[in-house]
Amino acid sequence: MVGPRWRHKPILPLLALAPALLVAVPADARRVQASVARVEAAGVVAEAITVTLDWPDGAAEGALELAARRVRADALDYELREPRWTCTLRREPEGYACAGQARAHGFGNGRLSARQSAAGIELALSSGNAAITLALPAGGGDPALGARALPADWLQPLLDGLWPEAHFTGGTLAADLVLETPADGLRVAGKVEARALGLDTDDGRIAAAGLGLDGTLAMAFGTPATSVDLDAALRGGELLARSFYAALPEGDVRLSLAAEGEGGRWRIPRLRFEDRAALVAAGVLALDLDADEPLQSAALEFGSPDLALANARYLSGVLGMAGLAGLELGGAVDDGSLALAGGRLQRADAVLRAVSAVDQRGRFSLQGLDGSVGWRRDGSVQGALRWASARLYALPLGPASVAWRSADGGLALREPAAVPLFGGALRFERLAWQPARQAEGEASFSLALALEDIALEPLTRALDWPAFGGTLSGRIPEARYEDGVLMLDGGLQMQVFDGRVAVGALRMERAFGVAPTLVTDLALHDLDLVPLTRAFGFGEISGRLEGRILGLRLVDWEPVAFDAELLTSTTAPDRRRISQRAVSDLSSVGGSGLAGGLQAQLLSMFETFPYRQIGLRCRLENNVCTMGGIEPAVGSGGYTIVEGSGLPRITVVGHQRRVDWPVLVGRLKSATAGQAPVVD
Numbered sequence: 257m258v259g260p261r262w263r264h265k266p267i268l269p270l271l272a273l274a275p276a277l278l279v280a281v282p283a284d285a286r287r288v289q290a291s292v293a294r295v296e297a298a299g300v301v302a303e304a305i306t307v308t309l310d311w312p313d314g315a316a317e318g319a320l321e322l323a324a325r326r327v328r329a330d331a332l333d334y335e336l337r338e339p340r341w342t343c344t345l346r347r348e349p350e351g352y353a354c355a356g357q358a359r360a361h362g363f364g365n366g367r368l369s370a371r372q373s374a375a376g377i378e379l380a381l382s383s384g385n386a387a388i389t390l391a392l393p394a395g396g397g398d399p400a401l402g403a404r405a406l407p408a409d410w411l412q413p414l415l416d417g418l419w420p421e422a423h424f425t426g427g428t429l430a431a432d433l434v435l436e437t438p439a440d441g442l443r444v445a446g447k448v449e450a451r452a453l454g455l456d457t458d459d460g461r462i463a464a465a466g467l468g469l470d471g472t473l474a475m476a477f478g479t480p481a482t483s484v485d486l487d488a489a490l491r492g493g494e495l496l497a498r499s500f501y502a503a504l505p506e507g508d509v510r511l512s513l514a515a516e517g518e519g520g521r522w523r524i525p526r527l528r529f530e531d532r533a534a535l536v537a538a539g540v541l542a543l544d545l546d547a548d549e550p551l552q553s554a555a556l557e558f559g560s561p562d563l564a565l566a567n568a569r570y571l572s573g574v575l576g577m578a579g580l581a582g583l584e585l586g587g588a589v590d591d592g593s594l595a596l597a598g599g600r601l602q603r604a605d606a607v608l609r610a611v612s613a614v615d616q617r618g619r620f621s622l623q624g625l626d627g628s629v630g631w632r633r634d635g636s637v638q639g640a641l642r643w644a645s646a647r648l649y650a651l652p653l654g655p656a657s658v659a660w661r662s663a664d665g666g667l668a669l670r671e672p673a674a675v676p677l678f679g680g681a682l683r684f685e686r687l688a689w690q691p692a693r694q695a696e697g698e699a700s701f702s703l704a705l706a707l708e709d710i711a712l713e714p715l716t717r718a719l720d721w722p723a724f725g726g727t728l729s730g731r732i733p734e735a736r737y738e739d740g741v742l743m744l745d746g747g748l749q750m751q752v753f754d755g756r757v758a759v760g761a762l763r764m765e766r767a768f769g770v771a772p773t774l775v776t777d778l779a780l781h782d783l784d785l786v787p788l789t790r791a792f793g794f795g796e797i798s799g800r801l802e803g804r805i806l807g808l809r810l811v812d813w814e815p816v817a818f819d820a821e822l823l824t825s826t827t828a829p830d831r832r833r834i835s836q837r838a839v840s841d842l843s844s845v846g847g848s849g850l851a852g853g854l855q856a857q858l859l860s861m862f863e864t865f866p867y868r869q870i871g872l873r874c875r876l877e878n879n880v881c882t883m884g885g886i887e888p889a890v891g892s893g894g895y896t897i898v899e900g901s902g903l904p905r906i907t908v909v910g911h912q913r914r915v916d917w918p919v920l921v922g923r924l925k926s927a928t929a930g931q932a933p934v935v936d
Contacts, residue, residue, distance in 0.1 A: 286313060302327045302339075309345065317346035320354055327360075329442075330478065334413040337361040341368055350374050386410070386428075399435040401444065406430065408453055418482060419520070419545060427453030427467070441478020448473040453493070462550075467493030467504070469511070483516040498550075501573030508533065520545035527556075534565040549599035558592040563611060580615065587611030587625070605630040605637070621647040629660075636663035638670060646675075650718040653677055658684075666690040678718075680710035680727065700738035706731045712752065716791075724791030728752060741765050744776075753791075755783035755800070771812045778805040785824070795838025797870065800828035815876060815917075823871040823886070833864045834898060834906075842897050842908050844923050845872070868901040879917045885910055 292305040304325035311318025321342045328335040343356030348371070355369035358381065366383045376394040380387060389402040408424040415422055433446035453467040471488025490509040495502040514526040524541040539556035560566040563585040567575070575583050592606040611625040624644025630637040642657040654676025661670045668688040674681040685704040692699050710728040717723050730750035736743050744762035760777035780803040789797045803822040808815065824832065873884035885895035898908035 286311060300327060300329045311345070317344050319343075320345040320356075334417070343368065343370070348373070399437075401431065401433045401435050401446075403429060403431045408450070408455075418517075421458045421545065422455055422462070423458075425454035425456050425465070427451060429453075431473075433473075441476060443474070443476045445474040446472065448488070451491075461496075461498050463496040465494045467491075467495070471511075481516045481518045483514075485514045487512045496573070499573050499577040500570075502570045503568070505531070505533075505569065517543075520547075531569065532561075534562055534569050535560050547599070551596060552599055554594070554596040556594050558589070558594075560589045560592075563587050563589060582616035584614040584616065585612065600633070601631075602633045603631065603635075603637075608641070619649060624655075631662045631665075631667060633665045636661060638662070650720075651677060651715075652718075653682075674708075678711040678714045680729075681708045682706075682710075683708055698738075698740055700736070702734070702736045704731075704733055705735065707750070722792045724753075724787055726752060726754075726787065753783040753788045756781040757783075772810075774808075774810040774813075776808050778803075778808060780804070780822070782825070782828070784830075789838065795841050796835040796864075797824075797833070797838050799830050799832040799867075799870075800825040816879075817876055819875045821871070821873045824867075824869050826869050832867050832901070834867050834870070835864050836862060839865065839898065839906060839908060842870070842872070844926065845897075845910075845920070862904050865900060865904055865906045866902040867906070868899045870898050872897055874920070876917060881915045881917050881920050883910055883913055883915055 288307070288309040290307045292307070293303070295302045295305055302324045306323050308321045309318055319342070321340070323338070323340045326335065326337055327339050337360060339358065339360040341356065341358040343354040345352060345354040351372035351374070353369070353371040355367065357365050358368040359365050366381050369380045371378045374394060376397070377392040379390045379392075382388075385405040386407060387404050388406060389400075391400040391402075393399070406429045408427040408429055411429070412424055415424065428451050430449040430451075431446060433444045433448075436443040436445075448469070448471060450467060450469045453464060453469075455462075455464040455467075457463065468491030469488040470491065471486060473488075474483075474485040476483045488511050489507070490504050490511055492506040493504050495504070508531070510528075510530045512526065512528040513524055515522050515524045517523060520543075522541075522543040522545070524543070527541055528538040530536050535558065537556055537558040539554060541551065541556075542553040543550050544552050567583070567585040571585070572581075575581060587608065587610040589611070590607040590609060592604075594604040595602045605628070607628050608625050612621075612623050613625070614621040622643055623646070625641065626643075627641035628639035629641065630639055638659070638661040640657060640659045642655070644655050646653040646656075656673060656675045658673040659670040661668055666688060669684060669686065672683060672685050673687075674683045683706040685706060687701070687703045689699060689701040707728055707730045712726045712728050713723055715728065728750055730748050732744055732748050734745040736745070742762070742764040744759070748759040748762075750757045750759070758779040758781070760779070762774065762776040764772060764774045766772045780801060783801040785797040785799045785801050788801065789795060801822060801824055803820070805818050805820040807817060807819050809817040869886055871886035874881045875884075883895065885897045886899055887896055888894075894909045894911040895913075896907060897910050898906065900906040
């Protein structure tokens with residue numbers, strides 16, 4: 257039907273109305289009026305037609321007026337109301353010709369001309385640079401339809417019938433077509449051209465802008481299903497289909513497709529897209545344009561000789577929706593294939609050649625990735641991947657190979673895989689991934705991981721931690737990520753500072769989202785204090801450290817709660833000494849003074865002091881740390897941090913029981929930066 261966005265557009269179907277009436281007008285009449293109930297030509301039906309002819313005696317020409325109550329093309333779902341054509345009719349050696357203005361209700365003017373001769377009837381409708389021609393051969397041959405610089409929105413009623421939610425936003429069309437009008441509808445075939453074509457849907461999920469093409473088109477309307485056959489060269493432009501975005505080059509791209517559909521349901525039994533420099537794809541599709549997921553089923557084969565170019569032209573939208581906006585890709589993909597059914601991916605396969613992937617946010621990178629990848633919702637497939645180098649955040653990973661298997665929708669290692677890291681390795685004893693069970697859910701994975709002799713000095717530098725030596729070994733017996741929660745069962749055992757750190761059961765929410773939250777317990781066993789205090793710049797203390805940090809809770813990697821106790825061992829055989837600077841640093845942390853037989857001004861006379869035990873406690877809650885030490889300090893109301901032994905004897909007493917957490921953090925930073933506080 258004619259809609260508001262068709263106002264002031266010339267009249268396309270009137271081309272088929274004029275010829276049938278022109279031949280019926282007697283040329284020797286002064287004034288003739290006639291009425292016709294119905295005329296049908298070239299698939300267009302005109303109803304309630306009136307004809308008026310004024311041709312004075314002896315005149316070389318007359319005035320012809322044709323009007324109708326309605327003109328419709330049912331096959332195209334196209335209708336005009338109250339069309340009217342007024343033209344000047346004249347005789348020619350072989351027939352008649354008439355040219356003048358044409359209009360319809362709600363439309364602007366167009367110039368319509370008609371010529372009848374022994375060869376047939378020729379009509380032309382023009383408005384500005386736009387023109388449409390229709391040639392009706394004598395003897396019943398197939399009509400020929402031509403167009404040049406035709407505004408795309410002239411064809412909006414045709415698009416309304418095929419796809420009601422879509423509308424043209426710009427562009428021009430040209431065509432040279434042959435029309436067939438069988439009893440069951442209308443068929444057109446021939447050459448077509450589009451320039452700067454634009455299209456949009458009401459929900460904005462599908463759009464095109466600046467699209468150009470040249471090719472051949474065949475369409476059939478009015479049969480049980482509309483059919484389209486297109487073979488064209490694409491000439492640039494942009495396409496958007498939900499998360500898929502394409503920026504087409506100006507040339508060297510071809511599209512070939514066959515489609516048939518009714519309403520919003522379309523079947524595409526042949527599709528071939530060729531951008532030989534970047535991406536080639538072929539297969540079959542089924543669409544439901546009214547569904548939330550329009551792509552209902554597909555079987556496609558694809559390949560890319562240049563992933564960098566394919567990324568720039570076709571992959572940016574999909575990667576952006578996957579949280580990988582700006583991902584830089586390189587290499588090639590061969591023998592790719594995928595299948596969808598019921599709007600869900602069923603299988604996918606590809607062979608990778610020298611693929612690289614670099615995340616612009618610095619989260620990961622891969623270089624020299626080769627091998628096969630595949631996935632099956634049902635059934636199974638297996639393959640192997642290898643890479644030359646990789647990086648995970650600041651951690652450089654060495655070359656590695658992994659053998660994988662997909663079964664029943666999941667992916668898993670077929671055998672343990674070792675990934676080199678700082679002279680040691682991350683050994684994945686088990687790694688399994690499972691996609692989301694529901695559309696709105698999240699994928700899950702599980703793993704068992706061993707850390708083997710990883711050098712701590714380069715690791716701590718890469719993580720921007722205080723640098724210290726040694727190696728890191730440990731094991732994560734079971735880790736799972738499901739429904740946005742990362743859980744470590746059984747904890748992680750790490751060998752560090754000649755002792756052991758045990759991480760208890762760990763739970764992390766929103767591990768890869770906003771404000772991740774982590775909850776765990778830590779236990780410290782027999783840590784050598786000499787390398788530990790050197791690493792953190794906290795003076796120097798010798799001896800062994802035991803401790804626990806219970807209920808540790810981090811939000812966005814900042815501690816908000818814990819109950820910590822750190823105590824030196826009184827039974828270890830190690831020599832127990834504390835340096836002058838360490839005394840000052842501990843005094844600063846506890847807001848303390850000195851007690852027990854040594855004046856503050858004499859502190860500088862000694863480099864180290866013997867001690868019996870050192871202890872510090874902190875319970876963090878509501879941004880306040882409740883402090884404690886080894887035991888209450890007798891007569892001071894404070895708590896003992898350092899209990900001296902022998903001579904010279906020193907005891908450090910803390911006086912502040914409640915310390916704002918930001919203040920305590922500031923004191924620790926000052927202490928580890930080597931800024932010795934004033935000792936009262």
